Amino acid sequence: MTVADERLVRTGVARRLLIRPELGAVVGAVAVFGFFASQSATFRSIEGVANWLDPASTLGIMAVAIALLMIGGEFDLSAGVLTGTTGLIMVILATRYGLPIWAAMLVALVVALLIGFVNGLIVVRTKLPSFIVTLGTFLMLQGVNLGVTKALTGTVQVSGLRKAEGYEEARALLAGTIPVGGTDFRVAILWWIGVTALATWVLTRTRAGNWIFAVGGDDQAARAVGVPAERTKIALFMTTAVAAWLVGSIMALRFTSVQANSGIGQEFIYIIAAVIGGCLLTGGYGSAIGAALGAVIFGMADKGIVFAGWDADWFKFFLGAMLLLATLANRFVRRYAEEVRH
Amino acid sequence: MTAIDEKTPAGAASALLEVRAAGKTFGGVIALRDVSMRVCAGEVTCVLGDNGAGKSTLIKILSGMHAPDSGEYLVDGVPAAFTSPRDALDRGIATLYQDLAMIPLMSVWRNFFLGSEPRLGWGPFRRFDVARAKHVVREELRSMGIDIRDVDQPVGTLSGGERQSVAIARAVHFGARVLILDEPTSALGVKQAGVVLRYIAQARDRGLGVVFITHNPHHAYPIGDRFLLLNRGASLGEYGKADITREELTSLMAGGAELEQLAHELSRGDPAG
Ligand SMILES: Nc1ncnc2c1ncn2[C@@H]1O[C@H](COP(=O)(O)OP(=O)(O)OP(=O)(O)O)[C@@H](O)[C@H]1O
Ligand SMILES: [Mg+2]
Numbered sequence: 001m002t003v004a005d006e007r008l009v010r011t012g013v014a015r016r017l018l019i020r021p022e023l024g025a026v027v028g029a030v031a032v033f034g035f036f037a038s039q040s041a042t043f044r045s046i047e048g049v050a051n052w053l054d055p056a057s058t059l060g061i062m063a064v065a066i067a068l069l070m071i072g073g074e075f076d077l078s079a080g081v082l083t084g085t086t087g088l089i090m091v092i093l094a095t096r097y098g099l100p101i102w103a104a105m106l107v108a109l110v111v112a113l114l115i116g117f118v119n120g121l122i123v124v125r126t127k128l129p130s131f132i133v134t135l136g137t138f139l140m141l142q143g144v145n146l147g148v149t150k151a152l153t154g155t156v157q158v159s160g161l162r163k164a165e166g167y168e169e170a171r172a173l174l175a176g177t178i179p180v181g182g183t184d185f186r187v188a189i190l191w192w193i194g195v196t197a198l199a200t201w202v203l204t205r206t207r208a209g210n211w212i213f214a215v216g217g218d219d220q221a222a223r224a225v226g227v228p229a230e231r232t233k234i235a236l237f238m239t240t241a242v243a244a245w246l247v248g249s250i251m252a253l254r255f256t257s258v259q260a261n262s263g264i265g266q267e268f269i270y271i272i273a274a275v276i277g278g279c280l281l282t283g284g285y286g287s288a289i290g291a292a293l294g295a296v297i298f299g300m301a302d303k304g305i306v307f308a309g310w311d312a313d314w315f316k317f318f319l320g321a322m323l324l325l326a327t328l329a330n331r332f333v334r335r336y337a338e339e340v341r342h
Numbered sequence: 343m344t345a346i347d348e349k350t351p352a353g354a355a356s357a358l359l360e361v362r363a364a365g366k367t368f369g370g371v372i373a374l375r376d377v378s379m380r381v382c383a384g385e386v387t388c389v390l391g392d393n394g395a396g397k398s399t400l401i402k403i404l405s406g407m408h409a410p411d412s413g414e415y416l417v418d419g420v421p422a423a424f425t426s427p428r429d430a431l432d433r434g435i436a437t438l439y440q441d442l443a444m445i446p447l448m449s450v451w452r453n454f455f456l457g458s459e460p461r462l463g464w465g466p467f468r469r470f471d472v473a474r475a476k477h478v479v480r481e482e483l484r485s486m487g488i489d490i491r492d493v494d495q496p497v498g499t500l501s502g503g504e505r506q507s508v509a510i511a512r513a514v515h516f517g518a519r520v521l522i523l524d525e526p527t528s529a530l531g532v533k534q535a536g537v538v539l540r541y542i543a544q545a546r547d548r549g550l551g552v553v554f555i556t557h558n559p560h561h562a563y564p565i566g567d568r569f570l571l572l573n574r575g576a577s578l579g580e581y582g583k584a585d586i587t588r589e590e591l592t593s594l595m596a597g598g599a600e601l602e603q604l605a606h607e608l609s610r611g612d613p614a615g
Contacts, residue, residue, distance in 0.1 A: 205469045207459040210448075214456055217445035224443035225457035226428075284447045 021278030022290035024329040028276060028322065029293050029300070036304030043300075043307040046183045053185065056299030057192040058247050060292045062266070063273035064192075064199045065243035067291035070274050071203070072236045073216035073283030074123060074130040078115070078137035079244050080266030085141050086112050086248035087258040088149060094164035096152060101166035109245050115141070116241025120234030142264060149260035159257030167253070174246075175254035188250050192292065195243070199288035212236065217284030272319065273298055276326040285330075297322060356419065357382050358520050358551040359404060359435070364413035366399050373399040376413070377577045379570045381520055381551040386542065388562035389555045390595050391572035397555045400572070401522050404553060405437035406430030434519035438509050438526065446498030450490060451479040453497050454512050482515045483508070486544050503534030507541045514545055521545055522553040527561050539565050559592045571595060 037044040043052070062079060069076055086108040093104035119137055123130045149156060161167060174191070177184035203209040214222035215229045223229050244263075252258050275281065276297060277290025301318050305311075357380040366374040374396040381387050381404075391397050402408045403415060406424030415422050417433055424430050427437065444453045455475050462471040479493045488507045490500070497505060506526050513521055523542070527535040542565055546552050556562050562569060569586060571578035571594055578594060586594075 201469075205472060207461060207468075207470050210452055210456060210459055210470060213448050213452065214445050217447045221443040221445055222456065227457050284445065 021285060021287040021330075022293060023278070024326055025277045025290045025293035025297065028326070029297050032297050032300050032304070036300060036308060040304065040307035040309075043304050046181055048303070048307060050180075050183045050185045052299040052303035053189050053296075054299070055302050056295045057186055057188040058250055059266075059269060059273060059298055060192040060295030061188075061195050061243050061247050062240075062270045063277065063291040063295045064196050064288045065240045066270040067274040067277060067279050067286050067288055068199055068203065068212060069236045069240050070271070070279040070281070070283060071216045071286040072212045072233055073219065074233060074236065075134060075271065076119065076237060076240045077131065077134040077267045078119065078141055079134075079240050079270060080263040080268075081138050081141045081145065082112060082115060082241060082244035082263065083248040083251065083266065084145050084258060084260070084262035084264065085115075086245040087252035087262060088145055088158060088260065090249060090252050091158045091161050091256075091258050092148075092152060094167075095158060095160045099164075101161075101164050101170045104164070105170070105245075105249055108248070109242070112241040112245040112248075113238055116238035117234060119241075120237030123237070124230040124233050138267065142261075145262075146260045156260040157257050158260075161252060161256040167256075170249075171253045174250045191246065191250070192295075195246075196288050196292040203288055208232070208235075213284055269298065272323050275330070276322055278326075278330060280330055281327075294326075357416070358418065359553075360414075360416040360419070361400070361403065361410070362414040362416070364400075364403060364410040364415065366396075366403065366408060366411050372575050374403075374410075374572075374575045377570075377572065377575075378413075379577075379580055380568075381553055382567075383519070383551050384546055384549050385567040386546050386552040386554055386565050388566035388569045389553060389572065390557060390559060390562055390569060390591070392557060392595070394574070395572040396575040397557075397572060398524060399575075401437065401524055401553060401555055404430070404520075405435060405522055434517055435522065436513035436516070436518035436520065437522040437524070438506070438513060439524050440526075440529070444497045444505060444509065447496050450493045450495060450497055450500070450508060451476045454479045454482075454493075454508065454515075458516060478515070482511045486511050486514070486541060488541065501534060502530050503537040506530075506538045510538075510541045510545055514548060514550065518550060520551045520553065522555075524555045525557070526554070527556060527558065535561055557595070559588065559595050563588045563591055 040048070042048045062083070066076065066079060089108040089111055090101070090104045093099040093107055094101050099107070115137065119130070119134055122128070122133045126133070146156065149158060152158070172187075174187065176187045178187055178190075179185075203212060211222070211227045211229075211232045214227050215232050219229055248258075248263070251262070273294035274286065274291045275294070277287060277292070277294035279286030279291065298319070301315060301322075305315050305318070359381040361377065361379050363376050363378055364374060365372070365376060377396070377400060379387060379389070379400075389397050389400060399408070403410050406422075406427045406429050409415075409424070417435070422430075422433075430437075445456070448456070451472075452475075460471040460474050460478075461468050462474075463469050476493055483490050483493070486507070488504070488511060490504060490508070497508070500508065510521065510523075521542075526538050526542075530538065539561060542552055542554060546565075554562065554566065566583060568580055568582050569591060570580045571591075581591075
């Protein structure tokens with residue numbers, strides 16, 4: 001064993017650090033923070049932090065769910081538009097049909113679970129790429145959101161949630177603020193941290209987590225040792241849908257209205273955050289904390305560019321550069337991990 | 343295991359598995375006809391034969407994937423009626439195929455317990471007992487003399503031989519009494535093949551019955567206790583180690599006369615070539 005221990009010391013530490021999926025996101029987050037903090041005093045103030053954690057939180061909840069799905073080897077392009085669908089269902093039921101907020105949210109949750117289930121079922125049964133299947137759901141939901149909203153209101157938004165029964169309580173729970181050191185932080189930040197912690201626990205400390213890595217890493221091999229691959233994947237699509245429902249509800253309660261095109265275009269931002277957080281596009285590898293950090297980088301860049309007094313157009317350039325860097329780093333990690341040694 | 347060479351071919355020990363005059367056809371193809379073999383505890387039975395000889399078909403019968411069309415398959419002396427590989431696994435018959443069903447990006451310990459994770463706690467707090475999993479893997483690998491630097495490393499970073507060894511240790515841990523290996527050494531270099539053969543010997547010494555499929559007599563001869571030779575679906579006989587030399591095995595396996603014919607054809611200046 002002395003020989004083995006000696007080798008462990010030589011290669012163990014470096015390798016363990018290198019193959020942590022969130023390494024890139026940690027380095028990236030520190031670098032981006034340092035950069036904008038040096039450019040703008042507001043950015044590094046507590047108000048600034050509260051400001052850029054706000055977009056990071058709702059994006060983060062989705063990015064973490066998408067990360068789980070991507071580790072499980074699938075994509076969901078309908079996740080963004082689903083935040084709009086669930087928000088619309090909730091506001092329409094509460095304002096047009098007089099349902100209490102909680103009942104409206106429950107209905108929206110059931111619809112979300114159903115959509116997630118159908119997405120998952122189609123993917124596992126047809127074995128079509130989830131990219132295509134959820135692109136289909138994405139377009140369908142986009143059409144439904146617009147069509148139903150226009151038919152009901154004659155406009156492209158539904159509003160008036162403030163008058164609904166239970167609004168104040170629901171808002172306090174999901175979309176309120178809590179003062180920390182004299183600054184108001186969005187309560188969604190707590191939800192985001194909670195979701196990240198739960199996802200991390202599931203991934204690293206439960207049997208389900210082992211199955212998620214396995215179905216994403218090698219579907220056939222996982223089945224061969226008795227992993228219920230289909231159930232695992234369907235559950236992942238449903239988890240993503242629940243996250244979309246949570247974010248949809250947070251947004252609707254915060255703005256008391258929902259645009260019919262809400263959430264469209266966000267689906268790629270979730271994937272980008274997950275990839276910056278170390279998820280491989282090919283599945284089987286990644287981390288929830290990494291995806292949460294990917295969302296932090298996104299939030300910092302989003303607000304930091306404004307604080308630094310630049311044109312907001314530069315944000316997209318920045319995002320693209322981060323994505324390229326992260327993908328290159330991930331490819332290196334994958335090669336390193338998969339390389340067969342003799 | 344000191345008296346391997348004195349072992350009698352018929353085997354005094356009671357057989358874990360026994361196949362009697364088994365046959366299997368696929369449509370018009372006779373994949374296997376009238377083949378008999380036995381697998382005993384603490385012995386290695388090698389199945390040798392050229393491509394298409396029926397080796398894989400035979401082990402698919404043993405592992406519960408196919409039922410034989412004719413003949414008998416006995417497990418512990420009782421006729422077996424397996425409907426799936428799961429049934430065979432539940433009786434302690436583990437089959438390791440070439441791809442081994444391991445996930446390259448997952449760590450050794452995660453792979454080891456994949457599909458049979460030990461758990462702790464209750465209800466929604468039920469969790470993967472990670473500490474125990476790592477401990478068990480370390481102990482199992484060590485007790486088989488497998489030198490893996492770190493059970494946290496991804497399986498993809500292991501060499502082919504190390505992967506085979508981990509798969510063997512996994513089967514042993516999950517209570518396999520019979521280990522069936524389909525060409526475990528065919529893709530490996532000389533050194534790596536030696537490593538795998540050593541762990542096959544380890545499993546044998548622990549009292550498992552091993553079925554080792556190969557088309558390399560040089561891998562089979564040193565470790566085998568009995569040798570079943572297949573040719574075009576038919577048995578060329580089952581030999582005990584004492585009954586056959588390595589040279590005889592090699593020439594039987596290659597189909598002696600055919601090899602001479604080949605040597606003749608390939609020799610330089612042959613006008614018929
Ligand atoms: N499912 C099947 N359907 C039809 N024919 C089959 C099937 N499985 C095997 N065969 C045929 O049975 C014969 C024996 O095949 P088998 O795979 O058992 O050979 P093998 O000895 O394992 O060969 P190799 O060394 O190439 O692995 C071959 O002619 C093959 O084409
Ligand atoms: Mg074969």
